[in-house]
Amino acid sequence: MTIPYVCILFSLLLIYINKIPVSLAMAKEEGGSDNHYPRDQQARLTGIGKRALGAHQNSIEAFPVFYLTDLTRFRSVVWTIGLVLSVSLYLLPFYS
Structure with a gap:
């Protein structure tokens, strides 16, 4: 197994x-x-329990797989395509 794995x-x-x-x-x-x-x-935890919960949640956020699944560019492209298609449906009667 290599070091990255x-x-x-x-x-x-x-x-x-x-x-x-x-x-x-x-x-x-x-x-x-x-x-x-x-x-x-978990929201009522205090002291070490609250700190451990924060560490647990931070380790989930820092996990590389969760970073790779954050596809902001893909989401923006899909949203833009949807917007353009919606506007084109409104403008279609003027150009047909």
Whole structure:
């Protein structure tokens, strides 16, 4: 395995490693882990649990695959094509 592949694998594992302290902090809260509304429980975390949640979310955002799927140029081209086609439908009766 080459170094770039090892780095990508490590960044993938880092997402799940950073989730461990979040799960522990959620389990320590009153009532244990809330499986029905976990995001509400995560929003109430304080201290190390809140910091671990931030680290977990940052590692997801920094993962290269998520960066590669952000196709802003493609989205802009599709939006522009849709706009041009919509305007052309309004102008079509004047030129036919």
